[in-house]
Amino acid sequence: xxxxxxxxxxxxxxxxxxxxxxxxxxxxxxxxxxxxxxxxxxxxxxxxxxxxxxxxxxxxxxxxxxxxxxxxxxxxxxxxxxxxxxxxxxxxxxxxxxxxxxxxxxxxxxxxxxxxxxxxxxxxxxxxxxxxxxxxxxxxxxxxxxxxxxxxxxxxxxxxxxxxxxxxxxxxxxxxxxxxxxxxxxxxxxxxxxxxxxxxxxxxxxxxxxxxxxxxxxxxxxxxxxxxxxxxxxxxxxxxxxxxxxxxxxxxxxxxxxxxxxxxxxxxxxxxxxxxxxxxxxxxxxxxxxxxxxxxxxxxxxxxxxxxxxxxxxxxxxxxxxxxxxxxxxxxxxxxxxxxxxxxxxxxxxxxxxxxxxxxxxxxxxxxxxxxxxxxxxxxxxxxxxxxxxxxxxxxxxxxxxxxxxxxxxxxxxxxxxxxxxxxxxxxxxxxxxxxxxxxxxxxxxxxxxxxxxxxxxxxxxxxxxxxxxxxxxxxxxxxxxxxxxxxxxxxxxxxxxxxxxxxxxxxxxxxxxxxxxxxxxxxxxxxxxxxxxxxxxxxxxxxxxxxxxxxxxxxxxxxxxxxxxxxxxxxxxxxxxxxxxxxxxxxxxxxxxxxxxxxxxxxxxxxxxxxxxxxxxxxxxxxxx
Ligand code: HEM
Numbered sequence: 001x002x003x004x005x006x007x008x009x010x011x012x013x014x015x016x017x018x019x020x021x022x023x024x025x026x027x028x029x030x031x032x033x034x035x036x037x038x039x040x041x042x043x044x045x046x047x048x049x050x051x052x053x054x055x056x057x058x059x060x061x062x063x064x065x066x067x068x069x070x071x072x073x074x075x076x077x078x079x080x081x082x083x084x085x086x087x088x089x090x091x092x093x094x095x096x097x098x099x100x101x102x103x104x105x106x107x108x109x110x111x112x113x114x115x116x117x118x119x120x121x122x123x124x125x126x127x128x129x130x131x132x133x134x135x136x137x138x139x140x141x142x143x144x145x146x147x148x149x150x151x152x153x154x155x156x157x158x159x160x161x162x163x164x165x166x167x168x169x170x171x172x173x174x175x176x177x178x179x180x181x182x183x184x185x186x187x188x189x190x191x192x193x194x195x196x197x198x199x200x201x202x203x204x205x206x207x208x209x210x211x212x213x214x215x216x217x218x219x220x221x222x223x224x225x226x227x228x229x230x231x232x233x234x235x236x237x238x239x240x241x242x243x244x245x246x247x248x249x250x251x252x253x254x255x256x257x258x259x260x261x262x263x264x265x266x267x268x269x270x271x272x273x274x275x276x277x278x279x280x281x282x283x284x285x286x287x288x289x290x291x292x293x294x295x296x297x298x299x300x301x302x303x304x305x306x307x308x309x310x311x312x313x314x315x316x317x318x319x320x321x322x323x324x325x326x327x328x329x330x331x332x333x334x335x336x337x338x339x340x341x342x343x344x345x346x347x348x349x350x351x352x353x354x355x356x357x358x359x360x361x362x363x364x365x366x367x368x369x370x371x372x373x374x375x376x377x378x379x380x381x382x383x384x385x386x387x388x389x390x391x392x393x394x395x396x397x398x399x400x401x402x403x404x405x406x407x408x409x410x411x412x413x414x415x416x417x418x419x420x421x422x423x424x425x426x427x428x429x430x431x432x433x434x435x436x437x438x439x440x441x442x443x444x445x446x447x448x449x450x451x452x453x454x455x456x457x458x459x460x461x462x463x464x465x466x467x468x469x470x471x472x473x474x475x476x477x478x479x480x481x482x483x484x485x486x487x488x489x490x491x492x493x494x495x496x497x498x499x500x501x502x503x504x505x506x507x508x509x510x511x512x513x514x515x516x517x518x519x520x521x522x523x524x525x526x527x528x529x530x531x532x533x534x535x536x537x538x539x540x541x542x543x544x545x546x547x548x549x550x551x552x553x554x555x556x557x558x559x560x561x562x563x564x565x566x567x568x569x570x571x572x573x574x575x576x577x578x579x580x581x582x583x584x585x586x587x588x589x590x591x592x593x594x595x596x597x598x599x600x601x602x603x604x605x606x607x608x609x610x611x612x613x614x615x616x617x618x619x620x621x622x623x624x625x626x
Contacts, residue, residue, distance in 0.1 A: 162275075162276060162279070162568055162569055162572050163572075165274075165275070165276050165475075165569075165572060165573075167477060167572070167573060167576035167577065169204040169205065169477070170204060170477035170480075170481075170528065170573070170576065171529070171576060171577040173204060173477075173481065173528065174527065174528040174529045177484070177526060177527070177528055178526055178527050196370060196371060196372060196425075196431065196433065197372070198425065198429075198431055204475070204477055204478055204481070205471065205472040205473065205474075206472065207422065207430045207432050207468045207469055207472040208425070208429050208430055208431060208432065209429070209472070210429065210430050210469035210471050210472055211428050211429055211430070212422070212423065212424035212425070212428060212429060212430045212431075212469075213469065214424075214466070216469065216470065217422055217430075217466045217467045217468070217469060217470075218466065218467075219269075219270055219461070219465070219466070219467050221249055221461055221462075221463050221465065222463055225250050226249050226250045226251065227249070227250075228248050228249055228460045228461075229248060229250070229254065230248065230455075230457065230458050231244075231247070231248065231254070231256070231457045231458075232254075234255065235247070235254060235255050235256050235457075236255065236256030236257060236298050236299060236300035236301060236303060236321065237256055237299065237300050237456070237457035238256070238298070238299045238300030238301065238321060238322050238323050238349055239300075239322065239323060239329055239333065239336050239348060239349045240299060240322065240411075241419075241442055241443055241444070241459040242267070242271070242414060242418060242419075242459075243258075243299040243322075244299065244444075244457060244459040245442065245459035245460050245461055246266050246267070246270060247299060248457075248458070248459060248460055249270075249460070249461065251266040251269070251270050252266050252299065256298060256299045256300055256303075257296055257297070257298050257299075257303050258296065258297060258298075258299060259294075259295050259296050259297070260282050260283065260286050260295040260297075260565070261295070263278070263281070263282040263285065263297070264278040264279055264282050267281070267282075268473070270467065271417075271418040271467065271468075271474075272418075272467055272468045272469070272470055272472065272473045272474060273418075273473065273474055273475075274473035274474060274475030274476070274478075275473075275475075276475050276476045276569040276572065276573065277474065277475045277476045277478075277479065277569070279565060279568075279569050280476055280566065280569040280570060282297075283561070283562075283565035283566040283569075284328060284402075284566055285297040285322060285328065286561070286565070287544075287548070287558055287561055287562055287565075287566060288320075288324070288327045288328060288547060288551060289319060289320055289321050289322045289324060289327065289328055290319045290321075291319050292557060292558055292561040293557075296319070297319065297321070297322070298319060298320075298321035298322065299321070299322060300321050300322065300323055300349070301320070301321040301323045302318045302319060302320050302321050303318065303319060303321060304318060323348065323349055324600070325339040325340075325348055325599075325600065326339075326398065326400060326403055326597075326598060326599065326600045327403065327547070327551075327600055328402075328403055328407060329348055329403060329407075330398075330399065330400060330403035330404040330407055330408050331390050331394065331397050331398055331399060331404060331408070331597070332383070332386045332387045332389070332390040332397070332399065332404070332408055333348070333386070333408050333411065334355070334359070334379075334382065334383070334386065334408070334411060334412055334415065335351045335352055335353075335355040335356045335359065335443065336348050336349060336350065336351065336352060336355075337352045337355075338390055338394045338396075338397060340394060340395075340396035340597055340599075341390070341393060341394040341396075341397075342393075342394070342395075350454070350456055351443060351444070351445065351454045351456075353445070353451075353452050353454055355386065356443065356445055356452060356454070357452060358382065358385065358386075359374075359378075359379075359382050359439075360436070362378050362381060362382050362385075363378055363436065363439075365436075366435075366436065367435075367436045367437075368435065368436075369435055369437055370423070370433060370435055371433065371435050372420075372431075372432070372433035372434060372435070373434065373435055373436060373439075374415065374416060374419075374420075374434040374435075374436075374439050375416055375434070376413055376416040376417070376482075376485065377489070378416070379412040379413065379415050379416045380409075380412055380413070380482075380485060380486045380489045380490075380493075381489060382412060383408070383409055383412040383486060383490075383493060384486070384489055384490035384492070384493060387399075387490070387492055387493060388492070391499060391503070391504060391506045392503055392504055393503060394499065394503065394597070395499055395501050395502050395503050395505075395596075395597075396498070396499060396501065396596055396597030397498055397499040397503075397506065397597055398497075398498035398499070398592075398595050398597035398598045399495060399496055399497060399498060400496065400539075400592065400598065401496045401535065401538045401539035401543065401588065402539040402540070402543065404496065405483065405493075405494070405496060405535070405539070406479060406483070406535060406539060409482060409483055409486050409493060410479050410482055410483075412486075413478075413479075413482040415434070415439070415442070416434060417432075417468075417474050418474075419434055419438055419439060419442035420432045420433055420434040420438065420468075421433055421434065421435070421438050421462075421464070421465050421466060422466045422467065422468050422469075423466065430468065430469050430472075432468060437462065438462060438465065441459075441460050441461065441462050442459060442460075442461070443459065444456070444457070444458040444459040444460070476569055476570070476573050477528075477532075477573060480528050480531050480532045480535065480573070481528060483531060483535075484524075484525065484528060484531060487524075487525055488525075491521070491525070492506075492508075494521070494524060494525070495508035495509075496508060496509045496514075496538070497509050497595065498595035498596075498597045498598060499595070499596075499597060500595070500596070501596045509591050511523075511524060511534070513586075514538060514584070514586035514588070514591070515534065515537070515584045515586065516584040516585070516586070518582065518584055519533075519534055529574075529576070529577070529579050532570075532573050532574045532576075532579075532581075533574040533575075533579060533581035535570070535574075536570040536571060536573070536574035536581065537574075537581070537583055537584060537586070538586055538588050539570075540566065540567060540570045541567065541570075541571075541583060542583075542585070542586060542587075542588050542589075543588050543589060544562055544566065544567070545559060545562075546588075546589040547600075548562065550600065
């Protein structure tokens with residue numbers, strides 16, 4: 001889907017009359033107009049009266065005999081806003097406000113005038129309220145044009161066209177695995193006399209099958225725009241080293257608040273994340289950790305949405321950022337503590353050095369430069385250790401389908417794939433390796449005479465770091481295979497469930513029960529296509545609407561966003577090759593509520609997913625800023 005450059009949908013008729021050029025535009029920028037319209041819209045959403053008291057705006061300003069020129073309407077919007085701002089008791093009539101939203105979403109200083117000029121008087125006289133989006137129920141408003149505008153304001157690039165994603169390699173691999181082909185033994189030839197072997201690979205596209213191309217694989221890490229700069233006191237950083245370093249290198253906004261399109265672009269360009277995975281990761285962050293109205297999200301804690309003003313009332317409070325526990329962030333992370341673990345002091349963000357040391361120990365503390373020490377096998381082994389460590393130490397350990405299963409397991413794999421450096425082997429092919437030097441920089445850890453030293457928020461790529469060939473992107477299909485590789489090392493890693501309030505009481509939800517008998521644990525292990533469908537159904541399709549209900553006041557808008565940007569990549573994979581991926585009603589949110597550690601945590605409040613709004617209420621959480 002191409003959002004950035006798509007023209008907003010054009011209604012049959014226009015709500016304002018005579019084509020008219022503003023001699024002196026009252027609004028200086030499109031952002032200002034959008035902001036004004038949204039503020040009115042928000043007030044309308046809160047309004048209980050049908051009367052537009054104290055303002056000069058009325059529906060008849062846009063239709064019928066009293067139609068106004070675009071300039072006048074805009075000026076009136078601003079006057080109305082001023083009145084409403086002065087008197088908080090004033091109410092905005094919902095219909096009028098929806099029209100404003102319609103106008104601002106279709107307006108620009110020049111574009112609308114041009115459209116207007118194209119219309120003749122006859123057509124304009126057909127103007128009617130039917131031209132506007134439904135305003136009987138604000139939650140059903142179609143805000144796609146607004147989203148497109150917001151994307152443009154954010155300097156959007158084209159979003160991926162998911163219909164072009166090719167899953168044939170995944171389907172082939174899936175068929176091989178079903179036929180009994182072992183999942184993780186796909187050894188590429190040794191690279192001979194360099195002393196270093198090519199790694200065993202798990203991804204569908206092997207970076208070692210590409211000739212090394214210094215120019216194509218170069219990533220700017222030294223220019224003024226992209227050199228490493230540690231975060232300032234007001235910059236947000238969070239639990240994801242990949243995102244932290246992208247902000248430190250200026251590929252994400254250095255303040256730590258990014259956007260849907262910037263996030264997709266950055267992880268694709270710098271790390272070679274495939275578009276479907278990039279979209280899925282970013283869209284989830286926007287809807288659950290950010291603001292669907294301006295498509296921003298934070299790589300750490302809460303933030304104030306800036307692009308479109310104070311619009312976050314549509315959410316229940318400010319956007320929480322990816323720190324928010326049990327939404328994106330989960331337990332048994334690589335080197336961070338569990339949010340509810342005793343003694344963790346609710347710190348799920350900072351590196352816990354003993355866990356980091358465990359990882360170094362698994363790599364035998366091998367410091368040989370250029371050696372591929374931290375492979376996917378080592379990291380998935382570490383994931384298995386961390387999982388059992390959490391079960392044994394955190395009475396509230398919880399492994400959800402998305403935050404737990406997908407995100408924290410994928411994150412281990414991300415280290416092996418993306419922190420890894422690339423070089424040329426003696427045959428001229430790309431060789432991917434992760435040695436200690438690159439690992440330490442990625443996690444902002446140093447070896448000192450006094451032991452390991454961690455500097456929060458200083459994650460970086462070394463200037464000698466080179467990206468994998470872009471032909472060998474890593475996608476959503478690779479995430480599915482990663483989970484199966486992890487389960488081949490330790491089947492526990494494919495379990496959704498948690499402790500019952502005491503350590504070592506882990507109970508996994510039964511796959512057969514969850515899927516109404518469609519799948520069982522063994523089918524998942526042997527069938528990547530079944531696993532893709534399972535993850536899609538329980539992690540996204542069923543659960544996301546429930547979460548949206550918890551987090552948003554205006555659920556219709558959030559669900560519209562979800563369907564377009566979040567469900568689409570997952571559904572495409574789950575149904576690739578004609579797989580029916582039938583839905584099953586697992587009642588997953590209800591199942592989660594059995595586990596005391598499943599409480600979500602956002603903006604200082606905790607609550608069970610199923611308890612919805614009423615259950616929210618709890619402790620203040622810490623916000624980590626550097
Ligand atoms: C839009 C893209 C991304 C989002 C929204 C995202 C989000 C997250 C979140 C929420 C966590 C915390 C998970 C936990 O509880 O352990 C996390 C952890 C992690 N992420 Fe990302 N991430 C993204 C991209 C990346 C990329 C591109 C990389 C690698 C270059 C990466 C590497 C990691 C690693 C290694 C961790 C684990 C940190 C630890 O446990 O110590 N992420 N990410």
